[in-house]
Amino acid sequence: xxxxxxxxxxxxxxxxxxxxxxxxxxxxxxxxxxxxxxxxxxxxxxxxxxxxxxxxxxxxxxxxxxxxxxxxxxxxxxxxxxxxxxxxxxxxxxxxxxxxxxxxxxxxxxxxxxxxxxxxxxxxxxxxxxxxxxxxxxxxxxxxxxxxxxxxxxxxxxxxxxxxxxxxxxxxxxxxxxxxxxxxxxxxxxxxxxxxxxxxxxxxxxxxxxxxxxxxxxxxxxxxxxxxxxxxxxxxxxxxxxxxxxxxxxxxxxxxxxxxxxxxxxxxxxxxxxxxxxxxxxxxxxxxxxxxxxxxxxxxxxxxxxxxxxxxxxxxxxxxxxxxxxxxxxxxx
Numbered sequence: 001x002x003x004x005x006x007x008x009x010x011x012x013x014x015x016x017x018x019x020x021x022x023x024x025x026x027x028x029x030x031x032x033x034x035x036x037x038x039x040x041x042x043x044x045x046x047x048x049x050x051x052x053x054x055x056x057x058x059x060x061x062x063x064x065x066x067x068x069x070x071x072x073x074x075x076x077x078x079x080x081x082x083x084x085x086x087x088x089x090x091x092x093x094x095x096x097x098x099x100x101x102x103x104x105x106x107x108x109x110x111x112x113x114x115x116x117x118x119x120x121x122x123x124x125x126x127x128x129x130x131x132x133x134x135x136x137x138x139x140x141x142x143x144x145x146x147x148x149x150x151x152x153x154x155x156x157x158x159x160x161x162x163x164x165x166x167x168x169x170x171x172x173x174x175x176x177x178x179x180x181x182x183x184x185x186x187x188x189x190x191x192x193x194x195x196x197x198x199x200x201x202x203x204x205x206x207x208x209x210x211x212x213x214x215x216x217x218x219x220x221x222x223x224x225x226x227x228x229x230x231x232x233x234x235x236x237x238x239x240x241x242x243x244x245x246x247x248x249x250x251x252x253x254x255x256x257x258x259x260x261x262x263x264x265x266x267x268x269x270x271x272x273x274x275x276x277x278x279x280x281x282x283x284x285x286x287x288x289x290x291x292x293x294x295x296x297x298x299x300x301x302x303x304x305x306x307x308x309x310x311x312x313x314x315x316x317x318x319x320x321x322x323x324x325x326x327x328x329x330x331x332x333x
Contacts, residue, residue, distance in 0.1 A: 003065065004089075070094065095126055148307075156187055179210060230254055234289075251310040264276045
């Protein structure tokens with residue numbers, strides 16, 4: 001097969017990233033994948049998209065492609081739909097979440113999703129929200145199951161959170177919750193890994209006089225040492241498509257506290273292999289953090305169950321096989 005992939009992931013331009021490795025593995029199984037992104041062009045967003053449109057038209061005019069797949073539901077998805085319609089090629093829309101789905105973006109999503117030949121979503125939650133005809137293929141975690149390490153001898157108890165520091169991740173709620181338990185847990189700390197709104201959150205930490213208890217590590221390429229040195233993992237997003245960092249934390253046997261978004265209920269089940277709280281419920285977060293600090297048996301049980309859930313996930317090869325099967329089915333149809 002010959003596949004044109006339109007992407008908004010900037011990591012496709014960086015050598016050696018997990019995104020590039022995943023695409024290479026997909027291409028080896030599917031045939032040829034040409035990836036285009038507006039970020040490879042200079043200028044303002046409108047200019048970038050116009051240049052991408054011209055680039056895509058040139059490629060499609062010179063060579064036959066079996067399908068177009070796009071990881072977006074608004075502007076880039078509309079461009080993909082126009083290309084698919086012009087060149088009579090099947091269109092797949094990949095939905096990884098709806099963080100910015102409002103106004104014009106919401107209208108564009110409705111328009112394109114109703115006209116796509118195939119829809120891929122990353123969780124059952126999204127399938128129920130979008131369309132029963134969508135197929136579910138989670139974002140697979142490209143790490144091997146790490147070696148278990150003893151954490152009982154640690155003096156400092158470390159809560160870890162990993163992700164883009166944008167409002168939808170609601171890391172500020174973690175900071176407020178940690179401030180409420182800090183006095184009762186003087187040997188606890190919160191480590192925040194991720195880029196973007198770090199300066200805003202640092203001001204919040206400073207106002208609470210918690211600079212020595214809450215560490216900001218910025219964006220990191222290698223997360224292994226952070227997972228290895230953590231005692232529990234937090235995810236307090238208001239919305240998620242899947243939440244791959246949760247599966248990574250599970251691989252390291254971390255007890256997980258997360259809001260009811262993304263893979264909650266599908267991968268992390270409340271009381272079985274993690275603690276799931278309502279979105280925005282700060283009191284529930286404080287209570288869960290206290291339980292995790294105070295109850296070593298609970299930590300061990302949830303961590304072991306989370307690790308077992310990670311081990312039971314489909315392999316990378318199985319995920320790729322499923323993706324290629326869906327593409328071939330679309331082309332045959």
